[in-house]
Amino acid sequence: MTYMNKGIKEIHEALQSGKVTSRELIQESLEKSHQVQEKCNAFVTILDDAKEKEVTSDLLSGIPYGIKDNYSTKGILSTGSSNTLKDYVPFFTATAIENLSKQGAVPVNKTVMDEFGMGGTGTTGHTGIVRNPWDTKRMCAGSSSGSAAAVAAGVYPYATGSDTGDSIRKPAAYCGIVGYKPTYGMISRYGLFPFASSLDHCGALTRSVEDAAIVVDAMKGIDKLDMTSWDSSNIHLYESLNGNVTGKKLCYVKEICDIANYPNATEELKEHLQNFKNCLEVCRSLGMEVEEVSVDKTLLNALASVYVVISCAEATSNMSNLTGLIFGPRSEGRDYIESMKDYRTKGFSPLIKRRFVIGSYVLQAQNKDRYFHNAQRVRRLLVDEWNKLFENYDAVILPVGSGPAKLLEKNDDMLDKDTTILEEHLQIGNFGGFPSITIPDGFVNDLPVGVNITGKCYDDENVLNIAYALEEKLGYKGQIAKEVA
């Protein structure tokens, strides 16, 4: 009997009834970790000495889970998948992880990510590329690549992730699982290695909406160490799931979803969008109203640049603390400047350096208004546009990406210009801090694809409930990756 491929409630019941012990679960999860490590390279650290926890009435007690390696964990190597922190063992734990510990959750590994979250391929971590458990020639997307791979492979029911552009929600789609980032500030970011503070969210990767609700219920809460966190004690994600969505109103954006936008569309893309259309019909069959809306294409076209400018600017500054002087492997050099330069030159991957150059450039006095301030203005316009949609609709529903997981070989992290909007629109959820969840909505070429539901700030219960009802009907809940290639 295996349990790590089950949902949290089922595992919890098995624990409570004594069918299985926390010790046995950890054992199973560790064994799977090593298997998945071999196949997918999903972990920076596997905690072979993980200790069982007492099983209580808390749903997560005694159950193994994974932690993305950009969460600070006391006494456990936390690298952010970067050479600059390859030996960094923090002396404090991120609030979100503390909160999970209070519920008796048991971490069994730290997962590989794109270096400091700054990538969408899972190929830039210092321990090597992460492979998709559905097809190891393909990527998981990123940056929460290892978490997505491990959850999809059935290492445990959930792992933490972080999401600055789509870093939870895109890998979830590529791996056929659920990825949820709640409203900005619902989960404290204290102890999360920052990428771009105004866009960074903590969240979870699971195999069901129910599990996502349970996990985020445990992770969330106001934190005096994070001024952007807020009191969500009146929000009960798990308890509010009832599947009753009759009369809910959804919209999708024509300029993103209509196949006519993509004259050079591949068969994959066509199938993906057709699949999405089918998904909309499922929504209607659940009693929801689904309407097409139109958003200014010029605004949408600016989206990717806005993201690059803001995220790179904040990242450049956020990562200025990485000097190798106070923590991290110290470099040699005649003086501190030389040693710092050596450390940063050797430590960061070329992709990150490119982003630092962009970040510095857009913040320079002579460029700041043209790039950084304009990006902020457009960010505001996009958020206003989406908030306007939320006046009439409970949520915006959109397809994730342009199809299933991409092949690793062809990837160079450069986007196909034609499908940029399709690939990047999830970033709007970060611009506005909106609650946003991806669930699997089918298969293209036997590989999973995903659909995303995004709602207005603080309306997480509503968003999850819509996803919950849709998931039930679609029937991909709890799916485990089967190697298809």
Add this chain to the structure above:
Amino acid sequence: MDNNYKVLIGLEMHCEISETNTKVFSSARNSYSDVPNSNIRPVDMAFPGTLPVVNKEAVKKALMASIILNCKQPEYMYFERKNYYYPDLPKGFQITQETKPAPVGIYGSLKFNCNGEEKEVRINNIHLEEDAASTDHYGSYSTIDYNRAGVPLLELVTYPDLHSAEEAVAFLETMRSIYQYAGISEADSKKGQIRCDVNVSIMDKDKDESKEENWGTKVEIKNVNSFGGVRDAINYEIERQIELKHTGNYDEMEQQTRRWDEELGETVYMRSKVDAIDYKYFVEPNIPKFKISDQWLEEIRKNIPELANERKEKYMNQLELSEYDATILVKEKSVSDFFEDVLKEGVEPKIASNWISSIMLGNLNKLEKEIKDISLTPKMLAELITKVTKGEVSIKQGKEVLLKSLEEDLDPIKVIDDLGIKQIGSLDEIKKIVIEVLEEQPNAIDQYKNGKTNIIDFLVGQVMKKTKGRANPSTTYDLLKQELENR
């Protein structure tokens, strides 16, 4: 100094807020004299994932300073990142405030007194930021103390409205007094709590100062850490710039940053304005903007403690002290507080003022001590003063007792006991000696009877001689007079 030029001086005064429990964005203790690297939380060393949390008390004190400086307070509070690399700045940026969006205070002004003349300086802005760590450089290595990293710091920027080193120092002294009286900071430059950048330029005297195009080339002198340094640096820089005018090289001088070398007594070229660092400011995303309510501002305004100028007026108008004495008493808050505590013990204001401003401060000056270094309490001083006014101790002895107690950190009462300098209090005892003296000096009685009444002073002296100064002079005088009249 060459009288053909007018000097324009602007100041940037940094003052640590020392009177908060914790640092400005960190829960580490805000305390100066501890073991190096002991007041630190992870955020002070920028460990990955740490976040700033604003200390409301520091914001309150900053707003109080803003109100006192007649600045405009912002509707919303923002902080900004100032990005640059230096070992004393672990995050790689400093959290500070820029003029856009508004800092804690903008466009104010302050009147101050310079050598008896009232002056006014316009304030461009005052903002709240975090201090950097402190570094010490030795031959082959440097040390860093992160205790100071994150200590709240107020930076005040004036317009170039000051015209001499004296004015600049008088302004700085006024500000120090404000910070001390308002309970914002100890403002102790010996602890490095005050640091200044000074902008100096000269212009032709006959031109209109209110027109910016008439100003000369601005030279900024960085990191001047004492008021004496400010004075010397300004005077040096004025001379240097006038000299450039005389040699015809002034027009070649570029806008530049210099530093004050205290040992050389010179300003030294650091960099040209052209090489100024681009700090790439942007709004700190981890601190949401927050509203400063009118109600909160009103509450802060109401709670501004009595400042030096208000105390001075009170001392002159209500306590009837001279302007001179009042000025001395309020110069340092610690002195003024000591004075007020002595009054609470029931001592007459004028008497207390004399003892403190002329006797005690003189002694402290001689001993090179400050009021906060001494063990003498206001209560002890009040007891000593009472003994003197009651006549139990003569004024001369009282002064000696005070000096000794300040010098050796003793309670004046103990000093009196130790020296055995109790006055002869009982009338009978003095009367006995008075009669003795009169019997020895029959001539004096005759002279008195013949109208030479001041002979009585001579007789008082005789009594003092016999008692080794232990008799109360005024009692002795009264008894002698009585005895002489009766004969």
